[in-house]
Amino acid sequence: MQYTLKQISEHLNAKVINEPSGEVIITGLTYAEQAKENDLTLIDKQEHIKLWQNSKATAAIVSKKISKELAQVNDKPLIVVNNADLAMAKILELFSVPYPEQNGIHEKAIIDPTAKIGKNVSIGPSAYIGKNVEIGDNTIIYANVCIYNDAKVGTNCIIWPSVIIRDRTIIGHFCRLCSNCSIGSDGFGYRPSEDGRTIVRIPHIGNVVIGSFVDIGSNTCINNAKYGSTIIGDYTKIDNLVQIGHNVIIGKGCMICGQAGISGSVTIGDGVIIAGNAGIKDHTNIGSDARIGGKAGVMWDVPAGESHMGYPAYKDSELAKQWIAIRKLPETMKKLKAIAKSLNIDL
Template identity: 90%
Template sequence: MQHTLKQISDILKARIINNPSTEVIISGLNYAESAKENDLTLIDQHEHIKFWENSKAAAAIVSDKISTELAKINDKPILVVNNADLAMAKVLELFSVPYPEQNGIHEKAVIDPSAKIGKNVSIGPGAYIGKNVEIGDNTIIYANVCIYNDTKIGTNCIIWPSVTIRDRTVIGHFCRLYSNCSIGTDGFGYRPSEDGRSIVRIPHIGNVVIGSFVDIGSNTCIDNAKYGSTIIGDYTKIDNLVQIGHNVIIGKGCMICGQAGISGSVTVGDGVVIAGNAGIKDHTKIGSGARIGGKAGVMWDVPAGESHMGYPAYKDTELAKQWIAIRKLPETMKKLKALAKSLKIDL
């Protein structure tokens, strides 16, 4: 796959510095230090400028803030944009490999007669579509996907192989569900029996409601509600290996990174970022725009716009004071022991 530098520049509406006299062909994308002669690279941070001098890349996409400095290094063309990272995302889309071809409904798919299948829907071999399922136009369902009764899926969704979607789930438009994620599994609800001799399973009879433009990564599990709905808002992106408990409500435009665990009945506002391996206690509330650090253990509510980290999680400014105090602790103890010795006091 090849594109000219001018074609890419026109798509990005970029300003070109060191505009070449002959047409430059771009056949690949790579990091500056690994790029080949016909590759296009991205340089977005000051610390990456050092890689440009010896890079074999034919050209670079550069943020305006560092373009002048970069242009002084050599005479290779650079495409100047306001946000190089977002610009590269457009170019990645341009060079991306097409999805595996799948046309129509495979003869080995099992589809209940009551299901309503939209126009131009593709369903792969081994897929199961249950009773009263509705699938919107242009949705692609790959091999071995199981979609159980009364589920509704919108238009232009892509559901990768071996995804399981349980009964009564509602999914919006333009969603992507990656392989082996599980939507609508029973929530983790158990109580000791009255005689204390066994553990009673509590049925979860609600559902999961997923908005539009939502991505859900591989091996992520989203539990069914006890009653009511577990809700994922529009434009939220969920990484691989994330656990979302029953009756959780997640707002719009959130980002949840791998191995995060969100316990039952947590409420997460809009635009929240939850970093990898963070855990959130049940029934807590995370305000809109909050940031939860990696490996954080959230034990209480987090106000809107605040950043919390550590275990248990505290506001970042408060936690920084604790870390500074801990680093000083050995020297403080040394001084304390010296003082105790001078006063003939045992510690």
């Protein structure tokens, strides 16, 4: 797969600095330090300029704010854009490997006669489609996917192998579900019996509702609601190995990183970012545009727009004061002991 520098710049509607007179062929995309001839790289930060000096890349996509300085480093062509990261994302789409070809419905797929299958739908071998399931147009379902009774999947979705979609789940349009994720599994609801000798399982009869343009990573589990719905808003992106408990409500445009755990009945606003390995206590509210740091343990509500980190999680500015105080603690103890000694006080 290859494109000319001109094709790439036109695709981005971008200006080229140090534009060569002849045709320049780009055959790959990679990091500046790993690049070879005919590769295109990304330079978007001041500290990356040194990498460009030594890079073997043929050309670079660069942020406008550093383009003039970069142009002085050498005479290699630079594609100048306002946001180099987003521009590279568009070029990555050009170079993306097409999805594995899968046309029509495989003869070994199991489809209940009551299921409604849209136009141009592909279903792979050993996939199971249950009673009254609805699949929208242009959706691709790969091998070993199980979609159980009364579930609905919208148009233009991609469901990778071995995904499980349980009963009554509703999935919007243009969603991507990666291998082995489980949608609508039983919520973790148990109570001690009256005599305290056994544990009683609480049935979860609700469902999961996923909006449109949602991505869900491999081995992520989203639990069914006890009643009502567990809800994932439009444009939310969920990494691998994330646990989302029953009756959680997540807003639009959120990003949830790997190994995060969200307990039951948590409510999360729009535009929230939850970093890796963070844990959120049940029945907690996270306001819109909040930020939760990696490995944070959220034990109480987080107001909109605030950043919280640490365990237990505090507002970042407050936690920074605690960390500074802890670092000073050994020296403070020395001084305190000296004062106590001068006063003949035992510590």
